[in-house]
Amino acid sequence: MWLFVAVLSAFFAGVTSILAKCGIRKTDSDVATALRTVVVLFFAWIMVFLAGSWEMITAISAKSLLFLVLSGAATGASWICYFKALSIGDVNKVVPVDKSSTVLSVLLAIFLFGETGHLAVKLTGTVFLAAGIYLMVEKKPGAEKEKGNKWFLYAALSAVFAALTSILAKIGITGVESNLGTAIRTVVVLVMAWMMVFMKGKQSQIREIDRKEMAYIAFSGLATGASWLCYYYAIQNGIVSVVVPIDKASIVITVIFSYFVFGEKLSRKALAGLLLMLFGTLVMAIGA
Numbered sequence: 405m406w407l408f409v410a411v412l413s414a415f416f417a418g419v420t421s422i423l424a425k426c427g428i429r430k431t432d433s434d435v436a437t438a439l440r441t442v443v444v445l446f447f448a449w450i451m452v453f454l455a456g457s458w459e460m461i462t463a464i465s466a467k468s469l470l471f472l473v474l475s476g477a478a479t480g481a482s483w484i485c486y487f488k489a490l491s492i493g494d495v496n497k498v499v500p501v502d503k504s505s506t507v508l509s510v511l512l513a514i515f516l517f518g519e520t521g522h523l524a525v526k527l528t529g530t531v532f533l534a535a536g537i538y539l540m541v542e543k544k545p546g547a548e549k550e551k552g553n554k555w556f557l558y559a560a561l562s563a564v565f566a567a568l569t570s571i572l573a574k575i576g577i578t579g580v581e582s583n584l585g586t587a588i589r590t591v592v593v594l595v596m597a598w599m600m601v602f603m604k605g606k607q608s609q610i611r612e613i614d615r616k617e618m619a620y621i622a623f624s625g626l627a628t629g630a631s632w633l634c635y636y637y638a639i640q641n642g643i644v645s646v647v648v649p650i651d652k653a654s655i656v657i658t659v660i661f662s663y664f665v666f667g668e669k670l671s672r673k674a675l676a677g678l679l680l681m682l683f684g685t686l687v688m689a690i691g692a
Contacts, residue, residue, distance in 0.1 A: 405641070406637065406638045406641040406642035406647070407638070407642065407646075407650075409634045409637050409638045409641075410634070410635070410638035410642060410646070410647045410650040410651060411650060412630075412634045413631050413632075413634035413635040413638060413647075413650075413651050413654075414631075414650055414651050414653045414654040414656075414657065415631075415654070415657055416627045416628075416630040416631035416634065416654075417627075417628075417631040417635075417651060417654035417657070418654035418655070418656065418657020418658040418660075418661065419627045419657065419661065420624050420627040420628045420631060420654075421654070421658045421661075422658060422661045422662065422665055423620050423621075423623050423624035423627055424436070424440070424620075424621070424624040426617070426620040426624075426665075427440075427617045427618070427619075427620030427621035427624055428617070428621075429617065430613075430614055430617060431609075431613050431614070431617050431621070432606055432609055434597075434600050434601050434604060434606055435601055435606050435607075435609050435610060435613070436617075436621050436624075437483065437597050437600075438594075438597040438598050438600070438601045439610070439613075439618075439621050439622075439625070440621050440622075440624050440625040440628060441590065441593055441594045441597045441598075441625070442594065442625070443621075443622050443624075443625025443626060443628075443629065444590050444593075444594075444625045444626075444628045444629040444632065445587070445590045445591065445594050447625065447626055447629030447630070448583070448586050448587035448590045448629055448632070448633065449587050451583045451586075451587070451629075451633055452581075452583050452584050452587045455581065455583045455584075457581035457583055457584045458584065460580070460581055460584055461584060461588075464580055464584075464588075465579065467576075468575075468576050468577070468578065468579060468580050468585075469576070469588070470576070471572050471573070471575045471576030472572075472573070472576035472577065472580070472585055472588045472589050472592075473576075473588070473589075473592050474568075474572045474576070475568075475569050475572035475573040475576055475589050475592075476588070476589035476590065476591065476592025476593050476596075477592055477596065478565045478566075478568045478569040478572055479565070479566075479569045479589070479592075479593050479596075480592065480593050480595075480596030480597065481561070481565040481596070482505075482561075482562050482563075482565035482566040482569060483562075483596075483597070484596070484600060485558045485559070485561040485562035485565060486502055486558075486559070486562040488558045489501075489502070489555045489556075489558035489559040489562060492554060492555050492558070501556065501559035501560055501562075501563055502559050502562045502563050502566070504534070504537070504563045505562075505563040505564070505566035505567045506530075506533055506537070506567075506648055506649055507530050507533065507534050508563060508564065508566075508567035509566075509567040509570045509571065509644065509648040510526060510530050510644075510648060510649065511530070512567055512568075512571050513570075513571065513574075513643075513644035513648070514526065516571060525687060526646075528684075528687060529649065529684040529685065529687035530649075530684065531684070532680050532681070532683050532684030532687065533649055533680075533681055533684040533685070535677070535680050535684075536677040536678065536679070536680030536681030536682075536683075536684060537677065537681065538677065539673050539674065539676050539677025539680065540655070540674050540677035540678060540681065570639060570644055570647075570648050571644070573585070573589065573636060573639055574639050574640075574644050576589075577636055577639060577640045578640070580640075582633070582636045582637040582639075582640045582641075583633060583637075585636055585640070586632050586633050586636045589632075589636075590629075590632070631651075631654075635647070635651055638650075638651075649684065649685045650685055653681065653682060653685040655678065655681065656678065656681075656682055659678060
């Protein structure tokens with residue numbers, strides 16, 4: 405069951421990217437992220453009440469609550485570092501460093517949780533994932549010029565925080581209903597997202613958002629909420645080192661939708677990378 409739910413998480417995550425792209429053509433990405441998180445939070449707590457798990461909040465141990473908060477903070481920190489890196493570095497160099505979080509998550513899960521079952525298969529799948537990520541990232545025309553080497557620090561921190569998100573969530577969600585755990589994490593992410601908006605003085609832009617883009621942002625938030633709920637259910641009940649790469653396979657869904665919605669095509673090199681990522685994911689899923 406958790407394997408199927410992990411696949412659903414990847415599907416919703418892939419759809420999220422398409423909807424988000426439609427919603428930020430004119431809207432600032434920080435503002436869109438903050439608004440989208442509001443929708444995610446609303447959706448998450450609705451699921452909590454529908455599941456009847458809201459009464460369990462008083463039974464959450466201090467340790468679980470701490471790690472859930474830390475997981476949410478890691479998610480927010482990853483976003484902040486990622487966009488900072490993109491603002492001062494070459495996209496072609498920032499993205500592969502950030503995507504290395506998949507490899508970090510798998511390795512951390514093996515060492516911290518002792519997920520050594522089918523270890524050779526997992527490591528093989530990880531190698532294919534890393535190779536695929538490298539090939540998928542291509543230099544786009546007009547890519548930003550790097551300004552010094554600070555971009556690498558921010559990109560590396562983004563990857564580390566993204567990897568820590570999964571690890572911390574696995575610890576924090578133990579003994580906690582997955583919907584409730586997701587809702588608590590989202591509160592932390594919401595606070596960090598709006599802090600970024602107010603710190604950069606972008607709150608006035610909210611009134612200027614196009615209604616059509618606002619709708620896309622809202623639907624993107626619903627897709628994000630569905631993806632997170634599926635993801636943390638899979639994290640709680642499954643194997644982290646398998647769930648994470650399956651979730652990252654959302655890029656396949658994104659590529660398919662991008663082709664039909666935006667007419668974007670892959671080069672042979674990028675297609676080879678995509679196939680390697682998909683093969684690596686399948687290897688790890690079958691090995692589970």
